[in-house]
Amino acid sequence: MDVSTTIAGVSLRNPTVLAAGILGTSADLLCRVAKCGAGAVTSKSCSLEARDGHPNPTMLDWGEGLINAIGLSNPGVEEEVKELKKAVGKSGVPVFASVFGKSPEEFAEVAARVAEAKPALVELNVSCPNVSSDSRLGGKIFAFDAKLVAKITDAVKNRVSTPISVKLSPNTPDLKEIAQAAEDAGADAITACNSFGPGMVIDVETGKPILSNRVGGVSGPAVKPLAVKCVYDVCSVVEVPVIGTGGVTNGRDAVEMIMAGATAVGVGSAVYYRGISVFARIDAEIKVFMDSHGYESLADFRAIAQQ
Ligand SMILES: Cc1cc2nc3c(=O)[nH]c(=O)nc-3n(C[C@H](O)[C@H](O)[C@H](O)COP(=O)(O)O)c2cc1C
DSSP, X not given: OBOOEEETTEEESSSEEEOTXXXXXXXXXXXXXXXXXXXXXXXXXXXXXXXXXXXXXXXXXXXXXXXXXXXXXXXXXHHHHHHHXXXXXXXXXXXXXXXXXXXXXXXXXXXXXXXXXXXXXXXXXXXXXXXXXXXXXTSOBGGGOHHHHHHHHHHHHHHOOSOEEXXXXXXXXXXXXXXXXXXXXXXXXXEEOOOEEEEOOEETTTTEESSTTSOEEEESGGGHHHHHHHHHHHHHHOOSOEEEESSOOSHHHHHHHHHHTOSEEEEOTHHHHHOTTHHHHHHHHHHHHHHHHTOOXXXXXXXXGGO
């Protein structure tokens, strides 16, 4: 039985991809996740300059999923390139480098710098705030604007030869149009999607929102049906491969994403729920499913929900 897959020419031994921002802060952690069975690993999004992010609390398990407002803390691209070089050399699986910037030019600059580390793919986190406010509520998100997404994609494609995936936001009614714009501008893959919301969790004892940022992105099991629909929509309009991300916790969830049309499957919050062994477990669970349904490769059931 073959669970290997290929994203933009990059071969993965299985379809699981560590999602950006989850354990991807150092080469050691990326290598550990690779050792634990991930098909590929994505680093935490990095920017040109270092960012502190928001003060704690920045993340909460609210029962049916996570809510987070880390604030895109990262050491800046110079430090990130050092970690990425180590991870690319040692991890044994494809390393995807996630980047973000304040403008198309800055995206291109950060992408060009991380490309020095020779990641297998550069993921553009266009789903982060692009204005001075760090709040998703107040900040505008690039991924809401098809023209901006195309501009960013085009700017990066003009600077780097590494394949790129554009990571979209699910929080727009224009998702199909935006995915199409990214593909038309040269995206080699689409990552669908970033976290949902923003949402809010209030501590009823204090009457105050728990996160220091008050609002944050919602992820994990609660968002899976929403994420599957996003992946289904994106796959109905683009031909490039899609990394289906959102709420995948077990092998059946991964199968659902692939049936919606995904070529690989991002796994983020599930690392908190099932531990770092989640990648090997999802891999094994996909194989059990395939065995019991007579499937020999992922292609046998990819996008069957689209028919
Ligand atoms: C704690 C945390 C940090 C995250 N940081 C990033 C990030 O730096 N860049 C990014 O593109 N997405 C980030 N995400 C979004 C995830 O990569 C993923 O798209 C989202 O959580 C949905 O997948 P999941 O339900 O499997 O977690 C983060 C999510 C969480 C929970």
